[in-house]
Amino acid sequence: MKNYINSLREHNLKATPQRLAIVDALYINGHMNTETLYGLMIQKFSSISLATIYKNINIMIEKNFIQEVKLPHAKSVYELTKTSHSHLLCKKCGAIEDVEINLDVMIENISKTNQFQIDKTDFVLSGNCKNCQ
Amino acid sequence: MKNYINSLREHNLKATPQRLAIVDALYINGHMNTETLYGLMIQKFSSISLATIYKNINIMIEKNFIQEVKLPHAKSVYELTKTSHSHLLCKKCGAIEDVEINLDVMIENISKTNQFQIDKTDFVLSGNCKNCQ
DNA sequence: AAGATAAAGAATAACTTTTATCCATTAAGT
DNA sequence: ACTTAATGGATAAAAGTTATTCTTTATCTT
Numbered sequence: 398m399k400n401y402i403n404s405l406r407e408h409n410l411k412a413t414p415q416r417l418a419i420v421d422a423l424y425i426n427g428h429m430n431t432e433t434l435y436g437l438m439i440q441k442f443s444s445i446s447l448a449t450i451y452k453n454i455n456i457m458i459e460k461n462f463i464q465e466v467k468l469p470h471a472k473s474v475y476e477l478t479k480t481s482h483s484h485l486l487c488k489k490c491g492a493i494e495d496v497e498i499n500l501d502v503m504i505e506n507i508s509k510t511n512q513f514q515i516d517k518t519d520f521v522l523s524g525n526c527k528n529c530q
Numbered sequence: 531m532k533n534y535i536n537s538l539r540e541h542n543l544k545a546t547p548q549r550l551a552i553v554d555a556l557y558i559n560g561h562m563n564t565e566t567l568y569g570l571m572i573q574k575f576s577s578i579s580l581a582t583i584y585k586n587i588n589i590m591i592e593k594n595f596i597q598e599v600k601l602p603h604a605k606s607v608y609e610l611t612k613t614s615h616s617h618l619l620c621k622k623c624g625a626i627e628d629v630e631i632n633l634d635v636m637i638e639n640i641s642k643t644n645q646f647q648i649d650k651t652d653f654v655l656s657g658n659c660k661n662c663q
Numbered sequence: 664a665a666g667a668t669a670a671a672g673a674a675t676a677a678c679t680t681t682t683a684t685c686c687a688t689t690a691a692g693t
Numbered sequence: 694a695c696t697t698a699a700t701g702g703a704t705a706a707a708a709g710t711t712a713t714t715c716t717t718t719a720t721c722t723t
Contacts, residue, residue: 487646
């Protein structure tokens, strides 16, 4: 378990109990949407406001502490910022897995071919996971 | 210019003037979000309802006639269904380009390595286009 | 071509999702 | 401890999307 108090501070984010709980939930669950995150947080902080969830998600995205992952036919989920990676999405059970795919060569080629300077990729591969086929 | 009357019918969609105008706009512009689409349509049909835009987008997605493209830090855009392709997004000017990337070998490898059966990919590469660097 | 009918459009309300506002509370630096 | 700027909670407001009702129309059948 990481020391998220300092990680938050390093990103110029005050380490409030609500924030630490959100970060902890993302650490444990990997990917969560606002709805399920709120559902979890309300258990710890019975008076937490949904606006607090949104405000924190937004500021943590702004400070690059977390990332939004947009999924086809589903609500966006959020994850702690890690090294660049892609996502596997199971259409049946909704499970999301991180997957490391080296895209460097491909990006290099596309950059040249299309005269397009590429900074970042959002790559979601959808189908059926091991348990759902 | 294609005959979209028949294409719509083949997808079990009535060819109404409003629908044809939407399809035509997508054909011409490539990618549009609900807001800009409504802005264009209101010029042709002064009494068109925003609900009509949403209803048509939803049913056309359902019938696989158009596709939603989810973009980082921007509203989703819609495009006519074509052969599978990826997208280049310019962070500066917002331009979106289709790009053919052969992912077959990569998908094959990922499927094996992760025991995950992959049907479909959503791949957006962001950066700066030719004119914005 | 005319009539019948299921589907679609317009207008509007309702609902969902997200953001803004205001004030009380608190984390963090001095 | 004290101060202050930032954050949380409560709530309202705004933005985005869907549902409802009734009228109109595209399409099928004669």
